[in-house]
């Protein structure tokens with residue numbers, strides 16, 4: 001990975017609090033009274049089996065899905081906040097992004113600058129600088145002129161993350177940010193996020209299916225099961241063989257490590 005300093009998060013991170021959040025689809029409830037809090041510069045991992053409501057929770061926090069309850073950023077409720085203000089605070093890298101046709105990777109990443117520049121204005125020098133820096137950090141520079149839809153799955157995932165980072169948010173919400181990445185690129189992306197939160201206080205909330213990566217990078221985990229918080233705490237507290245058996249129906253051994261526990265599936 002490049003040794004250049006990463007793109008700064010100028011405003012630092014923000015505390016996120018979710019209180020009594022409930023949401024569903026039609027009449028079907030999916031999330032019930034979910035609560036979590038993450039301090040500025042913290043990394044909260046949201047884990048849980050398929051269909052437990054992780055993506056719905058992220059989309060609700062972003063205001064992309066209707067919910068009951070409250071989301072507060074640095075103590076201020078987000079209800080009624082103008083979209084542009086919200087986009088300066090929160091950036092989102094979805095699990096299955098819809099990528100525009102006939103848009104180059106560079107132009108796609110530049111879309112992340114939209115909340116920072118005047119409406120309909122061309123990208124300014126600072127916008128180009130931030131975009132170039134983020135693309136360097138995520139090894140996308142050689143792909144800059146390719147249509148983003150022609151990139152491989154892992155390259156597209158890095159482009160989506162680059163767009164979110166180019167937004168220079170105070171809080172980054174990531175849905176399975178490493179799902180399409182090989183192990184090296186997964187570690188590269190997670191190391192970059194870890195650096196940004198430690199250096200600039202960026203707050204990270206991410207879903208992660210890879211429980212070892214979740215245990216190694218997040219400083220707290222919230223385990224969702226059937227739309228409720230089944231466990232919350234440090235990775236050591238949440239990643240137990242009993243919890244994985246009860247909520248995932250999985251057989252696993254927990255291997256303690258200096259940077260958090262690793263989860264070893266056993267046959």
Ligand SMILES: Nc1ncnc2c1ncn2[C@@H]1O[C@H](COP(=O)(O)OP(=O)(O)OP(=O)(O)O)[C@@H](O)[C@H]1O
Pocket residue numbers: 025030048049050051052053054055056057
């Ligand atoms: N647009 C939708 N319409 C109806 N039901 C939906 C919709 N999106 C999700 N659901 C349902 O809501 C529940 C929670 O889905 P969600 O995608 O939030 O779970 P998840 O924990 O992110 O799952 P995964 O780990 O498989 O990505 C699931 O039962 C899912 O089928």
